[in-house]
Structure formats: C-alpha cells, structure tokens
Amino acid sequence: MAQSPNIGSLAGIWTYRSLLNDPDLSTAFNALEFGRANISIDDAPMGVFKGRIYGPGWSLDLNGSIGYGTPWAVRFQGKGVVGGEEWIYDYIGYVVPPWPNGVSQRPSIVGSIVRTIPHSGSDGTVHPAGVVASFYAVRVG
Secondary structure: OOOOOOOHHHOEEEEEEEEEOOOOOOOOHHHHEEEEEEEEEOOOOOOEEEEEEEEOOEEEEEEEEEEOOOOOEEEEEEEEEEOOEEEEEEEEEEEOOOOOOOOOOOOEEEEEEEEOOOEEOOOOOEEOOOOEEEEEEEEOO
16 A cells, blocks of 8 residues: 655755764864755655755755654665766764753754765865764754
8 A cells, every 4th residue: 555745844954064073072163074065855755765965066866764763763875966976975864852841942863974985075185985974954944
C-alpha cells in the first residue's frame, strides 16, 4: 500500500552550518568553520529525504532516508557539479526533540558530515576526501 507524502515538520528551509572537529579550546571559533549554506527539504513520501543544499554559486541535490525513531534520524547524500567538478558529501543527523521546558525552541537537526570525494578549493588547493565535521541546521520560519 502506497503512503501519501508526509515527512512531518522537516519540509521547508533550514540554515546550515558545519564546524571542524577540533578539540583545542584555544582555536578561534571562526577558524572552526567548515561550511555554511541553506538546506531546502522537499515534501516526499514517508521515509524519504529529498532536497537541496546551496550557497552562492553552488548547489548539491540531497537524497536519502528518514528513520522515525526517538529521535528521528536523517541520512542523506549531497551530489552536484560545482565549478565543473563533482562534489559528494554524506550526512547523518538527528532531529532534536522539543524540550518540555524549552522557551522559543527552534526545530533543529544536529549531526556529522564527511567529504566523500576530493574536490578543488577556491584557493587552488585540493580538499581531500574523508574530512569529517559536525553540523547543525535550524529551521527558518
């Protein structure tokens, strides 16, 4: 039996930030930035994660799955061509449940990202595969 599209409150626009996993507290916070973008999560059938992560001049299509446990888990891959070169990143995240005593809590997803294949950077260097960072995304509106 086919299920109608319903991925709950995930559909919509999210602000995304990722940070390098550096345990040194003396590292300046700005030096930890791995990436920033917007994520658009599309309405999709139950259990399907579809959308796009994008920033100025680039975009990756997102495809994956949603597990409806406690908490919800999302696992997806971002693929696209940026500057004539293929980019692939893999993500796993968890939808943060609302706190019973939370004040103005915004829906958020926290998780981990890995660069799956290397690609060139804007500074002419090669960004190697296998780099892992942490991410969080906060729902807009």
